[in-house]
Amino acid sequence: MSKSKHTTLDRNDPHFIEGIHNYCDRWCARCEYSHRCFNYSLLSKEDEDPQPRDINNQRFWEMLGAHLAKSKKLVEKSAGSKIVRISLEAAEALEKHQDRAARARGNHEMKMAMTYAAMVDEWFNNELQIPLLHIRDLEKKVRDGSVSIATAKGDLVRLNECVEVIRWYQHFIYVKLCRAFSSKVEEESHPDWSLDSDGSAKITLIAIERCLAAWSALCEMFPEQTDSILEILIRLDRLLRAIETKFPKARRFVRPGFDDASKRKAKP
Secondary structure (H helix, E strand, O other): OOOOOOOOOOOOOOOOOOOHHHHOOOOHHHOOOHHHOHHHHHHHHHHOOOHHHOOOOHHHHHHHHHHHHHHHHHHHHHHOOHHHHHHHHHHHHHHHHHHHHHHHHHHHHHHHHHHHHHHHHHHHHHHOHHHHHHHHHHHHHHHHOOOOHHHHHHHHHHHHHHHHHHHHHOOHHHHHHHHHHHHHHHHHHOOOOOOHHHHHHHHHHHHHHHHHHHHHHHHHHOHHHHHHHHHHHHHHHHHHHHHHHHOOOHHHOOOOOOOOHHHOOOOO
């Protein structure tokens, strides 16, 4: 769908897939449905006018000042209300309770996800020379004619792809896992709510599987690093199985657009 700079976006436009952004991996540049996502289209439209986000631009500070002024008035107006204070205190207490409950439910899995993120940094910090040496070796082989330019380019693309995937999902897994457990706790108090926990768990599983594939490819490229990569693969596989145990219905969750074929084709 072509949108001009001055066109107003309509969230109810059938071109957009409702809720598709809730269970995606936020990698818009690689998403085949980004043009069907209202949030992406909205951000793209805002990007056409960089002034509001330029800290050196007067408009930025004017907008920020206006927002702060409104917030201050709202706070001052409600500060004297006993009902508001009680409501805020109750909401804060509930949020803390749900957060504690979520962490208790997913403590083991969350720790595993955090450990994995740390292992990624450790591997790249310790083994950074491995891919660099691989690149230099390819350059040398291209110069002496033992490897074609096309083959070397293919290897470099493959290496870059693996690194990008691993780095993109490094912290994403933990964040989405936290949301899955938080939603699970909230849903117990609201049985009529849709199971956001399963949707969040599903995209977490998908992210883990993509990381498993990327690490496996690196293992093939650098067989001398099999032991260090194998340790990471085992950690990821255990996390995958643990999440599947805690969210047994996650795999069956239908994500809008991605898993629902009926919504992929834009309506006329």
